[in-house]
Amino acid sequence: MPAMLVIVDEFQADQKFIPLSLSLYLLGGSSLQIFLGPLADYIGKRKLVLTGNTLFLLATLTVPFATSIEQFLAVRFVQGMGCCFIFVGYAMIHELFDDMAAVKLSSILSSTTILAPLAGPILGSAILSQLDWRYVFFLSGLLALLSLLGLFKCMPQMAVTRPRLDAGAIVRSYARIFGNGRFMFGMFTAGLATVPLTAWIGFSPIFVLQEMGASYATYIALQCAILSGFVLSSIAIQRLRQDFPLVSLLRMGGLVAAAGMLGAGAGRHHVDVFAACMFVYSIGFGLFNGALIRSAITASKESLTLTTAAMSLLYCVYLSAWLQLYNVLCQRFGYALETYALLNLPVILIIVACLLIFTRGMAGRRGSEVLLPQR
Numbered sequence: 001m002p003a004m005l006v007i008v009d010e011f012q013a014d015q016k017f018i019p020l021s022l023s024l025y026l027l028g029g030s031s032l033q034i035f036l037g038p039l040a041d042y043i044g045k046r047k048l049v050l051t052g053n054t055l056f057l058l059a060t061l062t063v064p065f066a067t068s069i070e071q072f073l074a075v076r077f078v079q080g081m082g083c084c085f086i087f088v089g090y091a092m093i094h095e096l097f098d099d100m101a102a103v104k105l106s107s108i109l110s111s112t113t114i115l116a117p118l119a120g121p122i123l124g125s126a127i128l129s130q131l132d133w134r135y136v137f138f139l140s141g142l143l144a145l146l147s148l149l150g151l152f153k154c155m156p157q158m159a160v161t162r163p164r165l166d167a168g169a170i171v172r173s174y175a176r177i178f179g180n181g182r183f184m185f186g187m188f189t190a191g192l193a194t195v196p197l198t199a200w201i202g203f204s205p206i207f208v209l210q211e212m213g214a215s216y217a218t219y220i221a222l223q224c225a226i227l228s229g230f231v232l233s234s235i236a237i238q239r240l241r242q243d244f245p246l247v248s249l250l251r252m253g254g255l256v257a258a259a260g261m262l263g264a265g266a267g268r269h270h271v272d273v274f275a276a277c278m279f280v281y282s283i284g285f286g287l288f289n290g291a292l293i294r295s296a297i298t299a300s301k302e303s304l305t306l307t308t309a310a311m312s313l314l315y316c317v318y319l320s321a322w323l324q325l326y327n328v329l330c331q332r333f334g335y336a337l338e339t340y341a342l343l344n345l346p347v348i349l350i351i352v353a354c355l356l357i358f359t360r361g362m363a364g365r366r367g368s369e370v371l372l373p374q375r
Contacts, residue, residue: 001205002124002219003133010133013069015206015335019327022202023320024073028080030316036084037309038170045092045305046155049085053151056082057144064134084312091308099298100242103249103290107234125216173302177310182358186296187311189354191318193285193292196261196344198319199326200226200278206335212271222275229279233286246291247362253288254355257281261348268341281348288355295362 004018040048059079066072093105127135177183201223208219237249260280267273293311300307326343333339 001120001201002209002216003128003136005205005209006128006133007072008069011069011072015210016327016331017069017073018206019199019202019323019330021073021076022198023323023327024077025080026198026316026320026323028077029083029086030313030320031077031081032084033087033309033313033316034174036087037174037303037306038165040088040091040305040309041303042165044157045088046157049088049151049155050148052082052085053144053148054082057141057148058082060137060144061141063137087308087312088305090311091305095304098242099246099294100240100244103246103294104238104240106290106293107237107286122220125220129216170306173306174310177300177302177307180300182299183296183307183310184314185354186292186299186358187314188318189351189358190289190292190296191315192322192347192354193257193289193351194315194319195322195326196278196347197227197230197282197285199323199340199343202323203326203330203335203340207337207340211336222271225275226278226282229282230286233283237287237290245362246295247359249291250288250295250355250359250362253284253286253291254352255284256287257284258348258352260284261344265341265345268338271337274337274341292355292358295358 001018001022004021005015007013008015008017036048056079059075059082063072063075063079066075089109090106093102093109097105123139124136127133127139204219204222208214208222209216212218233253240249257280260277260283263277264274264281267277297304297307297311326340329343330336330339
């Protein structure tokens with residue numbers, strides 16, 4: 001993302017393409033999910049993961065050879081398609097572990113994912129200070145190659161759980177999954193709750209580097225301050241007892257997130273106050289996010305692989321749609337930190353309301369419960 005200002009300048013493109021690059025990447029990540037769920041059960045999760053990693057590697061190494069913003073965005077979409085396979089890891093966790101264990105492991109995976117926008121600006125800024133932006137993708141390609149080699153060596157060969165593809169049965173399973181009101185409502189809430197942090201990642205190069213005229217060092221410091229709250233909440237979750245109620249995580253996290261977001265809106269004219277309050281939101285989001293996804297997934301009794309594929313699809317679609325709405329509104333009212341902070345205020349009110357509705361009837365559910373069959 002730090003390189004996007006340089007990229008749109010080189011291609012003589014509008015700044016609206018900066019967040020659009022992230023939206024298309026996310027849409028690419030949702031484009032194959034509906035097909036990959038059944039395929040993972042049919043050909044095996046190992047083959048699917050290795051294929052996805054290879055696609056990501058090839059697309060990443062193709063990005064530097066784009067000669068226009070349209071080519072750049074198209075390859076970014078394909079690059080996102082290579083990330084579709086990540087849902088397999090989450091499916092395996094929810095298949096094998098009970099509620100609290102799954103929430104703890106998911107939070108570790110999510111924290112690892114959130115480290116990308118923490119480490120990325122540091123590495124990207126260092127590269128941009130000395131080299132062309134294309135070397136950012138060459139480094140990403142190297143990391144993708146290391147990932148592919150590690151998965152090839154370490155990922156176990158799992159038994160195929162679907163000996164043949166029954167299109168009718170698959171369609172009926174997906175129909176029941178997408179027809180499950182609690183699952184759909186939970187995923188809507190989870191997608192909406194992720195938007196403020198994802199929008200920050202997508203828009204912060206414009207807010208900080210362009211509009212504020214700040215240095216890369218300031219940009220890095222703000223990224224670390226805001227996103228590290230998610231990592232700290234993951235550490236805190238690991239210390240919870242195994243039977244800690246999921247409903248308590250959902251409600252407590254929602255209240256912390258609301259306090260942080262409302263404070264960020266009030267302190268939008270002071271970047272240090274804004275960053276501190278967004279740090280609090282990040283903590284609250286980290287507390288309830290894993291429990292929300294777990295509760296939504298376990299609302300369906302269908303194959304966990306199919307349910308997790310549906311989850312990933314909805315997650316990416318919701319994120320892309322909301323990011324594009326943020327983009328349109330920022331075009332209308334100005335790409336500024338104040339605009340972003342005000343846009344988050346109605347969003348957090350909806351999130352808290354959704355969490356309160358979602359937690360009705362959950363009071364008796366303990367974190368150690370296993371509510372799903374293994375398949």
